[in-house]
Amino acid sequence: MTDAFQPKDARVAAINCTACGSPLPALAGHRARAMVCSYCGAVMDRHAEYALLARYRDMPRPDGPFRIGLSGEILGVMQTIVGIVAIRAQIEGAGYGWTNYQLYSPTHGYSWLTWSDGHLTHSRKTRDMPESGGHFAYKAPLNAAGRAFRMYEHYVARITYLEGELTWIPSLGDTTEVIEAVDPPYGYAVVIGETETEFEFTSYLDRAQTMAAFGVEDTFPRALGVHGTQPFIAGSFHTALSKAGKWFAPIALTLGLVFAAIGAGQKITETLIVDTDRGGSIVFPLNRPDRLAEVRLSANVYNAWSWYDMELTNEETDETVAEFDGGIEYYEGYDSDGKWTEGSQTVTFRFKPPEAGAYRLTITTGDPQSARLPVRVEIRENVMLSRYLFGLGIFFALCALSLWFRRARFEAKRWGDDEEEDD
Amino acid sequence: MGFDGTNCPNCGADLPDTLTRAKMVACAYCESTVILEDDVLRSAGEKGVMAEEPSLFVLGREIQYRRERFLPVGQARFSYGAGWWDEFWAVNGAGEGVWVSVDEGEIAVERPYEIGVTLSPDRLKKGARISLNGETFTVTEADSATCMALRGEFPEALHVGQTYEYWHLSGPNGRLVTLEYSDGEFAASEGTWVDPYLIRPYLIRPENAGA
Known part of the structure; x- marks a missing residue:
């Protein structure tokens, strides 16, 4: 255990259990009603000289990182853990359990720190009643405490463990009906008891920060699933990436469209080479050495292929500028799915001329297996490629959408109904 | 004169x-x-002995709750069965006086209230239902309290050692009415609960200046 995780114990006053005599810390204020012995399960009335009211032996101690006596800051308020209550509930047929830690602050009173599947929340009593509703309806709106909550779950909570100082006289097995609603990172609960209905306001807590505040080293398993009140936190890098994507995707796609519209360039010349065995050549001027030029070959190849070797030379110096080779192949036919095609009757080569001037393109059919067909040669310059911009646009759009997808997946996990997104 | x-x-x-x-x-x-x-x-x-205890309310230190601000100018401490609580006499932003009761984070701001009927302390048992000005209230607490200590100033005479009978009445929508009985007379106040987590020190900011 490092120095940073030394548990922070509150000043301890103690009383002796009136049933077993064990020393028990007395940390709460005068409004706490019950003291439950950590050793023998005796429930004592703090307002009646610790009179013994009940005794619950062998209660199963719940899982959780905290213990009575630890102090830490929550929501800017120094709080001390004075009691523990474990709860079990059946929610939609499945059993769940969580641990409530009774907190006490001399200035802010009593509240709860809850450990549920590795998530931490803070709940306090509120007098802000719901403005509407009263019956549970999944995802139905519930307006209270100035917030628009949505109903999340409805269950009956049963007490399975008691310890320490509590604000009421509890009994093991006591049940309360609870309706929970969420508006992350907040929650609102309607707690319907036998004699009265209370309301609670919940805040989702940062686990690392909270455990550090209480001086507890976090050696516990990672939190399971998404808690009802857990906020979606994207992370600064992903947020920045998404923001950049939102701006740059439309820019890249717009530029891509512009390039597609005007980027075909200007045709310089065009010729048909009929005898490709002998080959042929074409001389043409190129005036834009700063832009791409293009050689486009088209041949009426059908269920066959043809291969072409090309050499581009500077007409004035006879220096070889570039060499290309490539084929045109095109096949089509029918199968059980209908007509199919493969390949293309056109192939394009692009190059950047080193300088303005006259160039010669020599073309031959190099491979003896190649089909011998007339080939149309077209030379263009000032060509702008839009496909890279479209690629970039799609990349940025995915960056922007990835955050939306992540959030949607997170919300689906929260509500447990991936197939039922109704937003 | x-x-x-x-x-x-x-x-x-x-x-x-x-x-x-x-x-x-x-x-x-x-x-x-x-x-x-x-x-x-x-x-x-x-004026009695006022032991220093942690509190969100301190005499002379203005606090803000939602859109209201309060300056506590008087503090009276009362003991009751379970412990003690403080009643602060505070002046709000409009210059009106209000009582603020503070008991371990249970905080209510109360203003004078006309009950409009004649009541008998004998009728005010815990759980009894009472109609006041057309609203039905339930007596949720009935106890007596003794003034332990006084600091600052008050709109009425209070005396250390004097015992008051009091009743908390809960009405619809969180309504709270407090009745006090002393020297054969009832005094009543109606209140609203205050969330202590929303209380902030009132800071003099440019937008608050002159407010």
């Missing part, structure tokens, strides 16, 4: 000018409380 004496009749120390608006003040220098009656100051008794 109006009131112009501003010295404690017990020790002679200066009393705050606000005594002209308050009815009672605890002298900051001696152990006495002073009451103003018919423009005459007279000693009203001892």
Whole structure:
């Protein structure tokens, strides 16, 4: 255990259990009603000289990182853990359990720190009643405490463990009906008891920060699933990436469209080479050495292929500028799915001329297996490629959408109904 | 002739000018409380021992709750069965006086309330239902409290050692009415609960200046 995780114990006053005599810390204020012995399960009335009211032996101690006596800051308020209550509930047929830690602050009173599947929340009593509703309806709106909550779950909570100082006289097995609603990172609960209905306001807590505040080293398993009140936190890098994507995707796609519209360039010349065995050549001027030029070959190849070797030379110096080779192949036919095609009757080569001037393109059919067909040669310059911009646009759009997808997946996990997104 | 004496009749120390608006003040220098009656100051008794306890309310320190702000100017501490609570006499932003009761984070702001009916303390049992001004209330707490200590100034005379019977009445939508009975008379106040997590020190910011 490092120095940073030394548990922070509150000043301890103690009383002796009136049933077993064990020393028990007395940390709460005068409004706490019950003291439950950590050793023998005796429930004592703090307002009646610790009179013994009940005794619950062998209660199963719940899982959780905290213990009575630890102090830490929550929501800017120094709080001390004075009691523990474990709860079990059946929610939609499945059993769940969580641990409530009774907190006490001399200035802010009593509240709860809850450990549920590795998530931490803070709940306090509120007098802000719901403005509407009263019956549970999944995802139905519930307006209270100035917030628009949505109903999340409805269950009956049963007490399975008691310890320490509590604000009421509890009994093991006591049940309360609870309706929970969420508006992350907040929650609102309607707690319907036998004699009265209370309301609670919940805040989702940062686990690392909270455990550090209480001086507890976090050696516990990672939190399971998404808690009802857990906020979606994207992370600064992903947020920045998404923001950049939102701006740059439309820019890249717009530029891509512009390039597609005007980027075909200007045709310089065009010729048909009929005898490709002998080959042929074409001389043409190129005036834009700063832009791409293009050689486009088209041949009426059908269920066959043809291969072409090309050499581009500077007409004035006879220096070889570039060499290309490539084929045109095109096949089509029918199968059980209908007509199919493969390949293309056109192939394009692009190059950047080193300088303005006259160039010669020599073309031959190099491979003896190649089909011998007339080939149309077209030379263009000032060509702008839009496909890279479209690629970039799609990349940025995915960056922007990835955050939306992540959030949607997170919300689906929260509500447990991936197939039922109704937003 | 109006009131112009501003010295404690017990020790002679200066009393705050606000005594002209308050009815009672605890002298900051001696152990006495002073009451103003018919423009005459007279000693009203001892102010008692006020043990320092952590509190969101401190005399002279203005606080803000939602859109309201309160300046506590008087603090009375009462003991009751379970422990004790503080009643602060505070002035809000509109210059009106309100009572703020503070009991381990249970905080209510209360204003004077006309009950409009004659009540008998014998009828006010815990759980009893009472109709006040057309609303039905349930008695949720019935106890007595004794004044332990006084600090600052108050709109009425309070005395250390005096015992008051009180009842908390809960109505619809979180409505709260407190009844007090002392010397054969009822006093009533209606209140609203305050979330202590929303209380902030009132900071003088440019937008707050002159508010």
